[in-house]
Amino acid sequence: MPLxxxxxxxxxxxxxxxxxxxxxxKHFAVNQGILSRILRGESSQYVHAVDDxxxxxxxxxxxxxxxxxxxxxTTLGKTAxxxxxxxxxxxxxxxxxxxxxxxxxxxxxxxxxxxxxxxxYDSINPRFTVYEWVEEPLIVHDIGTPxxxxxxxxxxxxxAGLEPPEAYAHEYPTxxxxxxxxxxxxxxxxxxxxxxxxxxxxxSMLDVSIRASILEVFERLQDDLGLxxxxxxxxxxxxxxxxxxxxxxxxxxxxxxxxxDEIIDNPQHPYTQALVSSVPRLDPDVDRERIELVxxxxxxxxxxxxCRFHPRCPKLVPPEDVDLEQDxxxxxxxxxxxxxxxxxxxxxxxxxxxEAIRAEYDVPDELSDPHVEEVLSxxxxxxxxxxxxxxxxxxxxxxxxxxxGSIPTYQATDVQRxxxxxxxxxxxxxxx
Amino acid sequence: xxxxxxxxxxxxLDRRKLRWQRRLEAVRNWASVLKEDRMGQTGIAILxxxxxxxxxxxxxxxxxxxxxxxxxxxxxxxxEPGARVAGTGLQGPSWDHPLGTTALGRDVLSQxxxxxxxxLIVGIIAAxxxxxIGANVGIISAYYGGWVDDILMRITDVVYGVPFLPxxxxxxxxxxxxxxxxxxxxxxILWRGTARVVRSQVLSHKQRPYVESARAxxxxxxxxxxxxxxxxxxxxxSLYAAFAVAWxxxxxxxxSFLGLGPPGMISWGEMIYDVRSAxxxxxxxxxxxxxxxxxxxxVMSVFFIGRSLEKVVNPELRHTK
Numbered sequence: 085m086p087l088x089x090x091x092x093x094x095x096x097x098x099x100x101x102x103x104x105x106x107x108x109x110k111h112f113a114v115n116q117g118i119l120s121r122i123l124r125g126e127s128s129q130y131v132h133a134v135d136d137x138x139x140x141x142x143x144x145x146x147x148x149x150x151x152x153x154x155x156x157x158t159t160l161g162k163t164a165x166x167x168x169x170x171x172x173x174x175x176x177x178x179x180x181x182x183x184x185x186x187x188x189x190x191x192x193x194x195x196x197x198x199x200x201x202x203x204x205y206d207s208i209n210p211r212f213t214v215y216e217w218v219e220e221p222l223i224v225h226d227i228g229t230p231x232x233x234x235x236x237x238x239x240x241x242x243x244a245g246l247e248p249p250e251a252y253a254h255e256y257p258t259x260x261x262x263x264x265x266x267x268x269x270x271x272x273x274x275x276x277x278x279x280x281x282x283x284x285x286x287x288s289m290l291d292v293s294i295r296a297s298i299l300e301v302f303e304r305l306q307d308d309l310g311l312x313x314x315x316x317x318x319x320x321x322x323x324x325x326x327x328x329x330x331x332x333x334x335x336x337x338x339x340x341x342x343x344x345d346e347i348i349d350n351p352q353h354p355y356t357q358a359l360v361s362s363v364p365r366l367d368p369d370v371d372r373e374r375i376e377l378v379x380x381x382x383x384x385x386x387x388x389x390x391c392r393f394h395p396r397c398p399k400l401v402p403p404e405d406v407d408l409e410q411d412x413x414x415x416x417x418x419x420x421x422x423x424x425x426x427x428x429x430x431x432x433x434x435x436x437x438x439e440a441i442r443a444e445y446d447v448p449d450e451l452s453d454p455h456v457e458e459v460l461s462x463x464x465x466x467x468x469x470x471x472x473x474x475x476x477x478x479x480x481x482x483x484x485x486x487x488x489g490s491i492p493t494y495q496a497t498d499v500q501r502x503x504x505x506x507x508x509x510x511x512x513x514x515x516x
Numbered sequence: 517x518x519x520x521x522x523x524x525x526x527x528x529l530d531r532r533k534l535r536w537q538r539r540l541e542a543v544r545n546w547a548s549v550l551k552e553d554r555m556g557q558t559g560i561a562i563l564x565x566x567x568x569x570x571x572x573x574x575x576x577x578x579x580x581x582x583x584x585x586x587x588x589x590x591x592x593x594x595x596e597p598g599a600r601v602a603g604t605g606l607q608g609p610s611w612d613h614p615l616g617t618t619a620l621g622r623d624v625l626s627q628x629x630x631x632x633x634x635x636l637i638v639g640i641i642a643a644x645x646x647x648x649i650g651a652n653v654g655i656i657s658a659y660y661g662g663w664v665d666d667i668l669m670r671i672t673d674v675v676y677g678v679p680f681l682p683x684x685x686x687x688x689x690x691x692x693x694x695x696x697x698x699x700x701x702x703x704x705i706l707w708r709g710t711a712r713v714v715r716s717q718v719l720s721h722k723q724r725p726y727v728e729s730a731r732a733x734x735x736x737x738x739x740x741x742x743x744x745x746x747x748x749x750x751x752x753x754s755l756y757a758a759f760a761v762a763w764x765x766x767x768x769x770x771x772s773f774l775g776l777g778p779p780g781m782i783s784w785g786e787m788i789y790d791v792r793s794a795x796x797x798x799x800x801x802x803x804x805x806x807x808x809x810x811x812x813x814x815v816m817s818v819f820f821i822g823r824s825l826e827k828v829v830n831p832e833l834r835h836t837k
Contacts, residue, residue, distance in 0.1 A: 167732060194734030207725035211747040221733040269729075276733065 101140040101176070102280060102312040103164060108173035110134040110156070110163045114385060131384045133159040135336040136173070141314060141329075146306060148323030148344060149316045150359070151333035152381055157316045158202075160333065161282045164314065165197040166190065177280070195225055198273035202285040204265035208257040214241070215253035218271045225276065237275060244271040245301050263294035270301060274309075281305075281313045288317065299326060320363050324348045332356045335384060335392040338493075342500030352496035353504045354399040378418065391504065394486035395421060401485050401505055401512040407453045416460060419445040420482050423463055424475060438464035456482065485512050549827045559820025562813055570636040573629040593626035597782055606794075609802050616802035619794035627782050628806045634783040635814060638695070638768040642702040643760035649703065650710025651746075651753050657711070658718035659741050669715070675708040681770060688776045695778040702767045710756045717749045751828055758822035762815040769811050784811050 111130035133156040141147045149157045163170050166182065175183050182193055201207035208217055215237060222233045241249035244267040257265055266286065273281060283302065287295040303326055305311060317323050323330050323344060330347040332340045332355065340353040351357045358375040379396045382388055388395050395418075402413045419441070441464060442449060451457040463478040485505055494509070496502035505512040550556045569592060576588040595601050600621040607617040615624035657668040684701040691697050721727065722745070730740045771777055772785025773792075784807035791803050 162728075165732070167728060191734040194732065199729070199732045201725045201729060203725055207729050209726040209730075209744055209748070220730075220735070224733055224735050224739065272729070272733070 100143055102143045102145070102178065103139075103141045103314070104174075104176040105137055105139045105160075105164055106174040106176065108134055108137045108160070108163060108175065109171040110159050110168060111171045129385055132156075132336045132387050133384060134163060134170075135387075137333075137336075137338045139331060139338065139341070141312060144306075144310050144312055145329065146313045146315060146327045148327035148330040149314065149333060150318060150320055150323055150330060152318065152359075154381060154384065155333045156336040156384070157333050158284055161284055161314055161316050162199070165199060165280070165282050166193065167199065191225070195276050196278050197280040197282065198276060198278040199282045199284060200266075200269050200273050200286050203289055204262050204269055205289070207269055208265055210257055212257070213253065214246075214255050214257070214260070214268050217257075217268060218275050221272060221276045227276075237271075240271045240275045241268075243274065243305070244268070245297070246271065261294075262290050263298060266290060266294075266298055267301070270298075270305075274305065277309075279310075279312060281311050282316070283313060284316045285318070286315070287322065288319070295322075302326060320348060320360060332359065335381060335387060337392055337503060339393065339504070340496070340500060340502045342497070346497065346499055350497070350500075352500050352507060353502040354397050354506070355393045356502075358398065378414070388487070390485075390487040390489060391491045393504075394484060397486065399506060403482060403484065404513045406456055406482065408451065408456060412448060412451065415445050415447045416451070416456065416482070417484065419447055420460070420463075420478055424479055546825070546828050550824055553824045553827065555820040556824025559817040559824070562817035563821065566632055566636065566814055566817070569629055570632040573633055593623075593629045595623040595626040597622060597627040597630045599623075606796060606800055606803075615806055616800070618790060618803060619796055619800075624787075624803050624806060627787055628784070628810060631782045631784045631787060631807065632810070634695075634778070634781050635765055635768065635811075638699055638702070638783070639761045639765040639814075639818075642699045642706065642764035642768070643757055645699070645703045646706035646760050646764070647710050647753060647757040650707035650756070651714050651749075653707065653711040654714025654716075655718050655741050655746060655749070658715040659722060659737065659745070665715075668711075672708050672711050675705065678705060680705050680767065681774075684767070684771055685774065685776060688771065693776050693779055695781060698768060698771055698776070698778055701771070702764050706760055706763060706767070710753070710760065713756060714749055714753060717752055718745055721745045721748050751825070755822060755825045758818055758825055762818040762822070765811065765814055765818075784808075 110133045112133055114129040114131060135156075137160055139147070149161065151157050159168065162168050164175060166175070166185070170183065173183070174181060177193065177197065182189075185193060212220070218237045218240060219233055222228060222236065227233065228236065238249040238253065241252060246252045246264065246267050252260070252264070252268075257268065260268065266289075270286075286302065287298050290298060299322065302313070302315075306313060306326075315323060315327055320330075324347075327344045329342065330344045331338050332347065332353065334355050340347065340351070340356045342352075347356060348360055348363075351360045358377050361375045375398055377396050377398070382392070382395060391397070394400055398414060399410070400414055400417055402408060406413065408416065422445075438461065439449060447460075451460065459474075459478055459481050462474045466474045491503050491505060492508075493501050493503045494507035496504075496507040550560070571588060572590045572592050574591050574593055574597075575586055577584055577586050579585075601613075601617070601623055605617070605621060606619045607613060607621075609616045613623050613625065615628065617623055618627070653668050653672065657665045657672075683705065684698075687701045687704070688697055691700075727740060727744060730744045735744070768777070768783060769785030769788075772783050773789045775789055775793075777783055777786045777789070787807040788804060791797055791800060794800075797804060
């Protein structure tokens, strides 16, 4: 390292993030066939894989990214190390903007940021031996003489836990077990001595006994090499174990960020709470309420307005003048949503009675709030005749603040940030 | 540990050994399939005979400027194929001429043996070139995708629409009949099939994580295409190469039969052309059948080998008997 002057040092302190993502977007066009391109011009439908995500990862930190399958965490990770191009936003690595790099700079960046893949079975080229596979990065970057490379490859294999390395060097991947292959993948990522490592579900394809030893390798490497790492996983207990901070993603958005322990023990965002409550606990003394989520993850092409979690959120904020029990309000909101989208989940009957619909959605026959009761029963009565006026009334009077506009990110606790109206210090109804 | 003592020589020796081991393994893989595959064995046996004949039919002489040397002195053919050895008449098989003579009194057996060489040259060179072009078009098209893919595949579509014989006749007529031009005409048509199939294979390989892993270490596009993906589609390419050889030989025979073969060179197609132009198709069976059977046997042997290669490429075929 060259000596840095005082001013440089100061600016480095002000910007000590190893990796900073600023408002990162990644959208995939749904239709890209030549015919539709000619007929319809540019595709207008997009999968919102990542939407306006900002993260800072400090030097030497282990950051975990969690969320359900398909929430965009892998896309975010791969966009962060430039394996896919971001649609919008900025990526700052070591204080340098790497969003648009020339091919030479990109190659230099690749030396610094490496990835470990989820699937150890597919991520090694079947035509390469272990030695060739681990040596390849050194050849690509033209590092060392063949003898130096050999020493380094064998050292790295040993570091990844393949001992003795000579025994593995000339094997083909098909001759190795899943755990051994994952270690080969780790060795390939580390042979360039990167400063940043993206581990995309590094243990999800391995069975439990091997998982522990692979994670041990990660922990040791982080201690020994001072790596900055981004771990992606749906397994919260794993992330809590190896990460300093955790970010929770839902449908392309980062809904909560905070220290790992806090996120697990004191989740703020309703989605995080639901996610955490689904992790089984060994301690029988801790009595925790299990939060069941309703519905499916919505389509990432047609994302819900406002807070993306609002169609499933158990803590959906009711309009200011509505006075109902939270779970009754949730049931009413479900029914309202399906009525407005003309997508009632009904069993059998082609023209169901209003009572039957209510029963289907667990909405009581008589709501405690007379105003809501009136609006809802009117809408149910006219459901068969589909009267637009009453539907409009249903739409407007019972609109949750969560459905409106975009939800800012609030400081939920001293250390946690959450993208939820409940954490607006001025109350959830301020925006309305 | 031998790490400190290992020298550069040691290392390169190691690598060479490794590379040979791998080649040996690929051959052994094929050999194990071949062991249970009568067709493949037959194909190899027939092809070996053709190769032997092709090399030893006539002496091979190389000349560079004034210097010339006989590389291969043996001659299986009893006579000079162009020499009029039997007067002027058409003769049936005899002890002197086991396959009789042509209308101009040339020895049919000698012609048949010598023609093997032309067949091998045309078949192998045309097939190699066609597969080389086809494989590259397929790899590049699939790897880059987008407009590169659109353009290359539309060109392939156009070539698919071109009927071989009328195209080759017109082309050879325009640029003249010669060995090179015949090969050229064959190659221009033959690459299309390989391009399509290789493209579809590369499309599937492109999506595999190992390709992303290669991009993550900063490997160039060329490296990913030719170092990472190509070895994985090589068995398929070699399968198509085998079929291309058979196809090229048929194409050459067809062109020669139509009188568009390379002049001054005797090939099997050319022999049948000669029979026809001598008006002896009905009577001189000893002149017509040998080249016809030779073409059939050669193509058959290559197809047999192709079939057993197919089992290497697609292991599922091994179980169906």
